[in-house]
Amino acid sequence: MSILFREIIYGPVHSRRLGVSLGINLLPLNGKLCSFNCIYCECGWNEDNRVDRPRFNSREDVRDTLKAKLQEMRKEGPLPDVITFAGNGEPTLHPEFEGIIDDTIALRDEFAPNAKISVLSNATQLHREEVCRALAKVDNNILKLDSAINDTAKAIDLPRGEYDTEHIIEQMQRFKGQMTLQTMFLRGNHAGEIIDNTTELEIEAWLTAVRRISPRDVMVYSIDRATPCQELEKVSREELESIAERVRALGFTCSVA
């Protein structure tokens, strides 16, 4: 079963890892909009959640709703520890993404100055200068790279249009370490193809990419909820830990989510 966010601001969710977390959804409230169609997406397949005339939530609506929520939280407590852009698809597709980030930073500074702003992005919009500028302003710029081998990345993420891991890695290098690299590890079958980004060949290529990107930290994880592709296998925590150890051996911080 897919999970769609029906509001612009959702939460707060309390978690041990993140503390009090408030989510922001810039995407349509009645469907999904993404430049990927990941076989593991918790929002489901793009095709199953398509809306006829997708509408981004307007910059004004996002600002006003966030302001009201932060005012309420300041009055009733607790304030958020983190404000995260995620939701029903890819947040950087929003045409006013940079302006929304600027508004969010201003509201955070006014109402919840200790909160960190995070963006979870699939990195497909890094060719747009304004998106890179906006991502450089947030506290946690979290970018996805599910494989350093192009065919595997395409089989896992099912990008719409051109996608080239080499190009994505080069664009990530431009952040000069001001980013978190996030990778989903899984095994399974999709459309008659065996998919496994945990083979030695995959891990070697991915570790080379980690070295080249040189991120501030790395986050590895596996499937946690129902996935649209039914034939996927979760990678065990022990296996994720051993991948994380190899990242740490290169001198990078790596967490297992």
Ligand code: SF4
């Ligand atoms: S990038 Fe995120 S929202 Fe888009 S399909 Fe993949 S998991 Fe879903």
